[in-house]
Amino acid sequence: MSDLSERRVEAPARAALRAEAARRDAADPLAPVRELFAHVDGEVYLDGNSLGALPKAVPERLASVVAHEWGRLRIRSWTESGWWQAPERVGDRIARITGAEPGSTVVSDSTSVNVFKALVGGVRLAGPERDEILVDAETFPTDGYIAASAARMTDRRLVPVPAAEIASAAGPRTALALVNHVDYRSGELRDLPGTTAAVHAAGALAVWDLCHSAGALPVGLAEHGVDLAVGCTYKYLNGGPGSPAYLYVAPRHQERFDSPLPGWNGHRDPFAMESGYAPAEGAARGRVGTPEILSLLALEAALDVWDADGVDLAAVRAKSLELTDFFLRCVESVLPAGACEVLTPRRHERRGSQIALRCPPGTDARTVAEALAVRGTVIDHRPPDVLRFGFTPLYTSFADAERAAADLAAVVGPAIGGEDGAEADGPQVEAV
Amino acid sequence: MSDLSERRVEAPARAALRAEAARRDAADPLAPVRELFAHVDGEVYLDGNSLGALPKAVPERLASVVAHEWGRLRIRSWTESGWWQAPERVGDRIARITGAEPGSTVVSDSTSVNVFKALVGGVRLAGPERDEILVDAETFPTDGYIAASAARMTDRRLVPVPAAEIASAAGPRTALALVNHVDYRSGELRDLPGTTAAVHAAGALAVWDLCHSAGALPVGLAEHGVDLAVGCTYKYLNGGPGSPAYLYVAPRHQERFDSPLPGWNGHRDPFAMESGYAPAEGAARGRVGTPEILSLLALEAALDVWDADGVDLAAVRAKSLELTDFFLRCVESVLPAGACEVLTPRRHERRGSQIALRCPPGTDARTVAEALAVRGTVIDHRPPDVLRFGFTPLYTSFADAERAAADLAAVVGPAIGGEDGAEADGPQVEAV
Numbered sequence: 001m002s003d004l005s006e007r008r009v010e011a012p013a014r015a016a017l018r019a020e021a022a023r024r025d026a027a028d029p030l031a032p033v034r035e036l037f038a039h040v041d042g043e044v045y046l047d048g049n050s051l052g053a054l055p056k057a058v059p060e061r062l063a064s065v066v067a068h069e070w071g072r073l074r075i076r077s078w079t080e081s082g083w084w085q086a087p088e089r090v091g092d093r094i095a096r097i098t099g100a101e102p103g104s105t106v107v108s109d110s111t112s113v114n115v116f117k118a119l120v121g122g123v124r125l126a127g128p129e130r131d132e133i134l135v136d137a138e139t140f141p142t143d144g145y146i147a148a149s150a151a152r153m154t155d156r157r158l159v160p161v162p163a164a165e166i167a168s169a170a171g172p173r174t175a176l177a178l179v180n181h182v183d184y185r186s187g188e189l190r191d192l193p194g195t196t197a198a199v200h201a202a203g204a205l206a207v208w209d210l211c212h213s214a215g216a217l218p219v220g221l222a223e224h225g226v227d228l229a230v231g232c233t234y235k236y237l238n239g240g241p242g243s244p245a246y247l248y249v250a251p252r253h254q255e256r257f258d259s260p261l262p263g264w265n266g267h268r269d270p271f272a273m274e275s276g277y278a279p280a281e282g283a284a285r286g287r288v289g290t291p292e293i294l295s296l297l298a299l300e301a302a303l304d305v306w307d308a309d310g311v312d313l314a315a316v317r318a319k320s321l322e323l324t325d326f327f328l329r330c331v332e333s334v335l336p337a338g339a340c341e342v343l344t345p346r347r348h349e350r351r352g353s354q355i356a357l358r359c360p361p362g363t364d365a366r367t368v369a370e371a372l373a374v375r376g377t378v379i380d381h382r383p384p385d386v387l388r389f390g391f392t393p394l395y396t397s398f399a400d401a402e403r404a405a406a407d408l409a410a411v412v413g414p415a416i417g418g419e420d421g422a423e424a425d426g427p428q429v430e431a432v
Numbered sequence: 433m434s435d436l437s438e439r440r441v442e443a444p445a446r447a448a449l450r451a452e453a454a455r456r457d458a459a460d461p462l463a464p465v466r467e468l469f470a471h472v473d474g475e476v477y478l479d480g481n482s483l484g485a486l487p488k489a490v491p492e493r494l495a496s497v498v499a500h501e502w503g504r505l506r507i508r509s510w511t512e513s514g515w516w517q518a519p520e521r522v523g524d525r526i527a528r529i530t531g532a533e534p535g536s537t538v539v540s541d542s543t544s545v546n547v548f549k550a551l552v553g554g555v556r557l558a559g560p561e562r563d564e565i566l567v568d569a570e571t572f573p574t575d576g577y578i579a580a581s582a583a584r585m586t587d588r589r590l591v592p593v594p595a596a597e598i599a600s601a602a603g604p605r606t607a608l609a610l611v612n613h614v615d616y617r618s619g620e621l622r623d624l625p626g627t628t629a630a631v632h633a634a635g636a637l638a639v640w641d642l643c644h645s646a647g648a649l650p651v652g653l654a655e656h657g658v659d660l661a662v663g664c665t666y667k668y669l670n671g672g673p674g675s676p677a678y679l680y681v682a683p684r685h686q687e688r689f690d691s692p693l694p695g696w697n698g699h700r701d702p703f704a705m706e707s708g709y710a711p712a713e714g715a716a717r718g719r720v721g722t723p724e725i726l727s728l729l730a731l732e733a734a735l736d737v738w739d740a741d742g743v744d745l746a747a748v749r750a751k752s753l754e755l756t757d758f759f760l761r762c763v764e765s766v767l768p769a770g771a772c773e774v775l776t777p778r779r780h781e782r783r784g785s786q787i788a789l790r791c792p793p794g795t796d797a798r799t800v801a802e803a804l805a806v807r808g809t810v811i812d813h814r815p816p817d818v819l820r821f822g823f824t825p826l827y828t829s830f831a832d833a834e835r836a837a838a839d840l841a842a843v844v845g846p847a848i849g850g851e852d853g854a855e856a857d858g859p860q861v862e863a864v
Contacts, residue, residue, distance in 0.1 A: 038499075038503040038504070040504055040506075045506060047506065047507045050507050051502075051506055051507045051510075053503075053506065054498065054499075054502050054503035054506075058498060059495060059498050059499055059503075062494065062495075062498060062726070063491060063494075063495060066486065066490060066491050066494060066672070066730070067470075067486075067491055069673075070483075070486050070672055070673055071470040071485075071486035071491075072470070072472055074472075074477060074479065074483055074485065074486075074810065075479045075482050075483045075810065075812070076805075076810075077673065078483075078673075083673060083674075109541065109542070109545065109721075110541070110695065110720055110721025110722055110723075110724075111721050111722070112693065112695030112696065112697075112720045112721035113541065113545060113693060113695070113720055113721060116692075116693055120585075140696075140705075141696050141699070141705050141706060141707060141709075142695045142696035142697075142721065144707055144709075145694045145695060145696060145699070145709040146693065146694065146695060148694075148709065149691075149692055149693065149694055153552075153585045153586075153692060154585075160707075232722070234722070240498070240502055240725070240726055241501075241502055241509065241510075241515060241722075241724075241725035241726065242515075242722040242723045242724045242725040242726075242728070243724065243726075244724060245721070259581075260548075260581055260585060261544065261545060261548055261578065261581065262577045262578065262580075262581055263542065263544030263545070263574045263577060263578060264544065264572075264573050264574035264577060265544075265574075267573070267577070271815070272815060273572075273573050273814060273815065274573060275573060275576055275592075277573075277576075277577040277580065288542055288544045288545055289541075289542025289543050289544035289545060289574065289677070290542055290543070290664070290666070290673075290674040291542075291674045292542075292674045292675065292676060292724040292726075292727035292728075293672070293673035293674040293727070294494070294672055294673065294674075294675075294724075294726045294727045294730050295724035295725070295726045295727045296674070296724075298498070298726050373508075378506065378507060378508075380507070382705060383703070383704060383705065
């Protein structure tokens, strides 16, 4: 598939890229933010799109929550330490990152549970005459599984449609469309404004899954009139393993939002212990049961990095694109053309903050990712052949990007017909 | 209501009770376990039925999870630190406390979310011809709210029935009955074996909420043939604020259990990223989304107290009954008869691990509880007039019980017509 005469890696090219990375890092206005995160010596961590790195503020804050708020204040912390209000308070901090209105976002439960709330609540908002749910056909699987359950339980028809065709597929029978803002596999950024407008033109609601976009690029929920949205907080928001997800309900829909999970935390007066359910006003209506406070407050501490000097979404987006552009150049410089097909769109307006590469024929993604990890470059992979390189602008450096490309060349070198890649030491993958 | 001539507190009586408390504590085989928990000097904590005290093992374990497993191993911890298996692993530890089979219990989500899974899943197991859901009429409200939603979404009729009448109310149209094992208000222990048997005789399923019983007394889920159960872990299991809840599905039902929240964590092969849902075998089928690992692993560390020498459910139950008996004697010794109506059954077989007292007329529960807290006795209350004294056998001492009764007498003394209670200092409550 590739011309072997082109494949030999040029050491001078790598030296130039290294120097360029150093220059770019020195000029990076977000470079100081990297120091707010814990790093592992010698490791390039490009899996922040699966689990964000640890913000240094978290351990001390969480230790205080455990020892003082739980250990000493105990039950009083629900009021005195602000535990009770945490889902809305942290929700408002996330709202600033997703461009949502204050009071529109609540943090609780997992993404899957919030997809269920959003879809059933959305179907009820859309009304009984609209009997179809459109779902992004390439969706992260859990969204599809939950959408199927929501459709079954609300007697709607589930219609999988490629994301690019959602806009034209929405019609008079469409209740809502569930779309991923960034495709988890390819890293493609979908057209949120255009799709939302088209879905609205059909009289339906737009529900967005922001798992792979929030924290990596501007979303503009309010600006673009999104109806409902969900997202996780453990990727680009660095909230920690399984940190709670969030639900966005546009203010115009809140009063009629009718959750399928009307737990006592979403009641208007939870401690009145009334036998009848009366939903709370505002974002709290999306709450269900008692929030997992330790995970929630770790997330809250993790969000402090967004208050650091110079951190804003424009800077984050600019660096994200610069990083991914640079990484693509590095890959193309150290690997022969076509050795790893680039699955992520080149156009900035269609690119999220990850680069997905297809493994060379004869290799598989798991083996390549494991070999990269042994060399110190940690990435994610999706079966059978997709390598995901995630770039978190708050802590990924240009040096990281250059090193990852060099490691990739070293690992897949043998599989694409050469002797070795940029560096001969460490694991390599041979074609099977 | 009470004879004023009887109300004066006898100091000698209190001295005798104090001495008796000291003797009982010295003879208590569970007394050493108290040292495994963090305590606050001078505070009597009888609110473990809302939020259990902090086990001392938690802070160090959680610090290691954050700094090492998240901070250094990062994404590898899903496999190398056993994060992925934690919901089932911790579930098996809870199963030992609830008398459930290994592989029957999974920890995830809140109690409310698990009630939804259990009820919808239970209705589906019961089959389409059974169109009624019976629910404990005095249930903790969230169970009732969620039951109403489950009934609405499965087109069943919700029938609230007093817990004692569930057995006779179950009939050929009953799909399932949802009952609280211990009433959160009165502390009454319901007849789990008898009610379960009667519900089964009607061909229906028994679903138990164990929030106020698990960890305080033997439950015997397997022994009594319970079909489905849920419970929280932050009360008598001391898992921390909002620690995740659990779902029990009897092994005989697992293969047909059809969750309304089929998230990717409950898939047979989650990382295959298949577009169609195929449920996992066993307890994992009850999982939904990514578990909140920090809260979950804090709970796991908290459960270590159950491995301490001498800790078993028989010892826990024996001490619980001895504590509550003793507390009632103390209350009756330092307060005039009838000053505070005892709402908790006297019969051991109908008593959980809390004592609920009704405030004297003219006082309200919040004010009394706040005055008690100022004196250092922390309890819970439910509007308008119920005081809840929770006894956690693993860390509550007999001295705590005696002191709480004395503080109560001091606080409500003026309201019941006397000059003061056992001690004249500190806040008191007057009748309004």
